[in-house]
Amino acid sequence: MITLNDRQTAAVVLMNLERAQAIEVMKYLTEAEAEAVASEIIGLQNLDAETTAHALGRFHRMATGYLPPARGGRDIAVGLLEASFGAERAAAVLGRVNSTMATSAFDFLGAADPAQLATLLDDELPQTVALVLAHLATDQAAAVLAAFHDPARTDVAHAIATMGTATQDAIAIVAETLKARTGMFASREAPEALGGVRPLVEIINRSDANIEKALLASIEDRDSALAEDIRSRMFTFADIVKLEDRDAQSVLRGIDLRSLALALKGANQGIAEIIRRNVSERNRENLDEEARLLGPVRMSQVEEARAEIVRTIRALEAAGDITVQRTDEDEYVY
Secondary structure, rough: OOOHHHHHHHHHHHHHHOHHHHHHHHHOHHHHHHHHHHHHHHHOOOOOHHHHHHHHHHHOOOOOOOOOOOOHHHHHHHHHHHHHHOOHHHHHHHHHHHHHOOOOHHHHHHHOHHHHHHHOOOOOOOHHHHHHHHHHOHHHHHHHHHHHOOOOHHHHHHHHHHHHHHHHHHHHHHHHHHHHHHHOOOOOOOEEEEEEEEHHHHHOOOOOHHHHHHHHHHHHHHOHHHHHHHHHHOOHHHHHHHOOOHHHHHHHOOOOHHHHHHHOOOOOOHHHHHHHHHHOHHHHHHHHHHHHHHOOOHHHHHHHHHHHHHHHHHHHHHHHOOOOOOOOOOOOOO
């Protein structure tokens, strides 16, 4: 017999109710509660009769005679959610369930060293590597991608951007293969995964300036339309003019004056104005003095200073502290 927690027990009860009764019960749950229960229903398949009886007993229901195995799985969860919340809200709930479960098949790689992981994946097809990176934490995926060399790095990036939905079986096979190599047992349950430009952009956003520049150049050579799509979704130093003053102030507050002075080297007037406008009068004077003292500098220093500002913007955006406007509805003229 399997020992179930409270949420799993609630899921078993719903799975054993008549469909109409289960739907009525689900209607009284919040979306968060339904999401949690749906996740458990998806995960609970082929339960034995003893476990089912024990779960029902916890809800003070008499279990007499033969109890069939509980019917879990994705189809059961989808049916209950759609009948309870409607197709649109059910899709949103399932999306969050899938997102929560998305990394479970590759959890065992969470503490892996990026260089070692790159070595482990070195002989795999780009599509396989892309599948794995799409399930890792973004920072870790960026570090693994950086450990590859071109053309393999570009192959993998392209595969992430063009990857469709992977089946549970495909994810399970990849996870099992990697776990076998690392001497671990694989999980049989694997969620669907979806690649695309957005996951690749998130990975590139976590990469250093040199990797970002080289990767975009390589993708440009191979697929100019894809490169343009990626660039359109990325926030660059020039896009700082799209920030509201309040958000620009939040960004600049964490940047030292030397980095600001370096970043402004060769910047156009619009960028210079928004930066100068959003620092204090005293810092503005200090910034001018710092710029005067810098003299000629290497372009690599300027690019790194600008990359630091962009990383700060991306971090603040990810934390929900600022809002980044990415549409091109308003053009800026200098």
